[in-house]
Amino acid sequence: xxxxxxxxxxxxxxxxxxxxxxxxxxxxxxxxxxxxxxxxxxxxxxxxxxxxxxxxxxxxxxxxxxxxxxxxxxxxxxxxxxxxxxxxxxxxxxxxxxxxxxxxxxxxxxxxxxxxxxxxxxxxxxxxxxxxxxxxxxxxxxxxxxxxxxxxxxx
Numbered sequence: 001x002x003x004x005x006x007x008x009x010x011x012x013x014x015x016x017x018x019x020x021x022x023x024x025x026x027x028x029x030x031x032x033x034x035x036x037x038x039x040x041x042x043x044x045x046x047x048x049x050x051x052x053x054x055x056x057x058x059x060x061x062x063x064x065x066x067x068x069x070x071x072x073x074x075x076x077x078x079x080x081x082x083x084x085x086x087x088x089x090x091x092x093x094x095x096x097x098x099x100x101x102x103x104x105x106x107x108x109x110x111x112x113x114x115x116x117x118x119x120x121x122x123x124x125x126x127x128x129x130x131x132x133x134x135x136x137x138x139x140x141x142x143x144x145x146x147x148x149x150x151x152x153x154x155x
Contacts, residue, residue: 052084052141052148062088062146064098067123072153075131080107080152082126086143092122098143100126105137106154118143 052064068083082100086093101113107129116124129139131154138151 052150060144060146062086062093062144064141064143064146064148066141066150069152072155073131075134075154078130079127080129080131080154082129082139082152084124084141086118086122086124086146088144092120093118093143094120094122096122096124096143098124098126098141100129101140101142102129103138103140103149105151106133106135107131107137107139 052066063086065085065087066083067085069080073080084098086096086098088096096118097115098118099113099115100109102108109126110128110130114126114128116126118124124143129137131137134154136151136153138149140147140149142148
């Protein structure tokens, strides 16, 4: 039974990500207190590099680090690649699925979310984030039992 529960959990997570992305784009912004993820981390704020902040409700051996973009991006650059490195117990998570979804802000994924596989080094890339304006974009990043978010700036 345990073998069946994991695929169902992944499907549920993907459905939740799609629902969250489409609801937040069409409806009013969700107050931070009602959010399922923590606000942007201030760690590394001096360097201007966004960090992925795990949800305080989730304890996981998995962590994720944003590799790019490493600063504000221009609105007119077209699709913005989001690159993350995922580790489990300090080792690269190879062959894992990472789901990206816009929680709020001036950007969209064409299907409401994007899923990507990690390579042997734990790196996964979402290629289809499209800016729709300027400002802060909060993006949920989920891999296995890790759920976190990052904020990027579009200028």
